Amino acid sequence: MATRGPRKKTAEKPRYHHGDLRQALLEASLALISEEGFGALSLREVARRAGVTHAAPYRHFADKEALLAAVAEQGFRTMTARMKERMAREASPDRRLGACGVAYVLFAMEHPAHFRVMFGPHFTQPPHLGASEGDTDAFGLLVASITECQRSGVVREGEPQVLALTCWSLVHGLASLLVDGKLAGSGISTVPQAEALAEAQTRLLVRGLGRASGD
Amino acid sequence: MATRGPRKKTAEKPRYHHGDLRQALLEASLALISEEGFGALSLREVARRAGVTHAAPYRHFADKEALLAAVAEQGFRTMTARMKERMAREASPDRRLGACGVAYVLFAMEHPAHFRVMFGPHFTQPPHLGASEGDTDAFGLLVASITECQRSGVVREGEPQVLALTCWSLVHGLASLLVDGKLAGSGISTVPQAEALAEAQTRLLVRGLGRASGD
DNA sequence: CAGCGAAGTAGACGCTGACTACATTGCACT
DNA sequence: AGTGCAATGTAGTCAGCGTCTACTTCGCTG
Numbered sequence: 001m002a003t004r005g006p007r008k009k010t011a012e013k014p015r016y017h018h019g020d021l022r023q024a025l026l027e028a029s030l031a032l033i034s035e036e037g038f039g040a041l042s043l044r045e046v047a048r049r050a051g052v053t054h055a056a057p058y059r060h061f062a063d064k065e066a067l068l069a070a071v072a073e074q075g076f077r078t079m080t081a082r083m084k085e086r087m088a089r090e091a092s093p094d095r096r097l098g099a100c101g102v103a104y105v106l107f108a109m110e111h112p113a114h115f116r117v118m119f120g121p122h123f124t125q126p127p128h129l130g131a132s133e134g135d136t137d138a139f140g141l142l143v144a145s146i147t148e149c150q151r152s153g154v155v156r157e158g159e160p161q162v163l164a165l166t167c168w169s170l171v172h173g174l175a176s177l178l179v180d181g182k183l184a185g186s187g188i189s190t191v192p193q194a195e196a197l198a199e200a201q202t203r204l205l206v207r208g209l210g211r212a213s214g215d
Numbered sequence: 216m217a218t219r220g221p222r223k224k225t226a227e228k229p230r231y232h233h234g235d236l237r238q239a240l241l242e243a244s245l246a247l248i249s250e251e252g253f254g255a256l257s258l259r260e261v262a263r264r265a266g267v268t269h270a271a272p273y274r275h276f277a278d279k280e281a282l283l284a285a286v287a288e289q290g291f292r293t294m295t296a297r298m299k300e301r302m303a304r305e306a307s308p309d310r311r312l313g314a315c316g317v318a319y320v321l322f323a324m325e326h327p328a329h330f331r332v333m334f335g336p337h338f339t340q341p342p343h344l345g346a347s348e349g350d351t352d353a354f355g356l357l358v359a360s361i362t363e364c365q366r367s368g369v370v371r372e373g374e375p376q377v378l379a380l381t382c383w384s385l386v387h388g389l390a391s392l393l394v395d396g397k398l399a400g401s402g403i404s405t406v407p408q409a410e411a412l413a414e415a416q417t418r419l420l421v422r423g424l425g426r427a428s429g430d
Numbered sequence: 431c432a433g434c435g436a437a438g439t440a441g442a443c444g445c446t447g448a449c450t451a452c453a454t455t456g457c458a459c460t
Numbered sequence: 461a462g463t464g465c466a467a468t469g470t471a472g473t474c475a476g477c478g479t480c481t482a483c484t485t486c487g488c489t490g
Contacts, residue, residue, distance in 0.1 A: 121253045173388025208423025
């Protein structure tokens with residue numbers, strides 16, 4: 001990612017004073033969270049890193065929450081793309097469903113700063129995911145995958161939305177615990193370890209989602 | 216909850232200037248988070264609510280993080296108690312395991328402020344749960360419950376710690392999504408709804424945890 | 431009843447998010 | 461080509477925050 005300094009991708013002429021401050025602020029936010037932690041994220045430090053004064057960000061974002069919302073939206077877009085990509089590699093519906101969940105966990109491990117912003121305790125207004133459109137509708141992807149599994153008989157009947165909630169809970173819980181380092185005590189800290197764990201857990205859940213025998 | 220004003224439990228004489236500022240600060244923190252949200256929690260406002268000046272809390276807590284750590288610890292204690300209580304009502308090991316998970320989710324729904332502090336993005340030092348002792352060892356409770364299920368043959372062989380991670384992921388994910396209001400769009404907002412969902416999800420997972428047939 | 435230490439007060443410092451007024455710069459339009 | 465305007469960034473200000481230090485008040489112990 002990057003293109004630091006004066007813009008150079010499409011042309012050499014800097015479009016504005018900075019070039020593309022908006023994007024620079026988004027990147028600086030993520031870098032700051034990654035390096036110093038979420039608590040250290042301040043609008044002023046972000047501006048400092050982007051090389052502008054403390055009030056400049058207000059030309060691009062109404063307030064701090066708006067900046068974080070933009071970071072979150074970018075995160076949802078990336079996450080959804082990651083899920084689609086990994087699902088496309090699988091042939092059977094149940095494996096696609098598993099890949100969907102694994103991709104969720106992997107995204108969290110590889111972009112912890114993004115994940116934290118997306119699901120953090122900020123935001124007076126929750127940032128969709130449950131009711132979104134187009135590029136960022138990760139939940140829709142999940143529901144579709146479950147419906148597909150039901151059609152091919154790998155998953156029991158029932159409201160796909162409700163079953164999707166269960167899948168979402170599992171991978172969201174795992175991702176949250178990993179990102180917050182709560183599993184470091186259990187020796188899980190690397191991406192491959194997390195991937196293996198995610199695969200095991202989704203397999204377990206898909207088994208549970210199979211055609212009912214008891215209830 | 217409460218005992219506002221001068222202390223009255225053991226005697227009428229107020230022990231100190233305030234009575235019991237430490238406890239008052241903990242309660243004020245929770246009330247503030249519940250009413251105004253996590254972002255509104257400031258040491259100064261907490262002190263204001265407790266009726267003392269802004270520096271008084273430093274007589275009881277080294278800094279803001281120490282106050283939150285105390286809130287979290289109290290939360291872990293309550294949560295563990297809730298789990299024990301609900302598990303004691305069940306007769307079979309698998310139902311006890313389910314009750315353990317449901318209690319986790321119910322605690323989050325009934326004490327969202329506590330839950331947020333316990334698993335929030337603060338804390339440079341993670342507050343145990345994975346390696347704790349006595350009253351606050353919720354994870355140990357879970358592992359023991361799984362071991363019990365394995366002994367009675369309801370749950371497959373394997374490292375109980377690893378299987379416990381799966382259970383934890385599921386209920387932690389559900390609890391997080393509920394507390395953060397991410398499921399409000401799906402129409403889940405009341406405690407009974409959350410309880411039903413938690414029961415359904417844990418049933419599903421326990422089914423998946425059953426003796427292996429496929430793999 | 432004296433005094434010592436714990437508990438709370440008052441004030442200060444640098445930082446933050448947010449607002450304002452002002453300067454600069456690129457683009458559109460004549 | 462030149463002018464003017466709106467977009468962009470600057471500089472200064474304000475209240476509120478976490479934290480520190482010096483001071484005051486109170487309750488308990490000797």
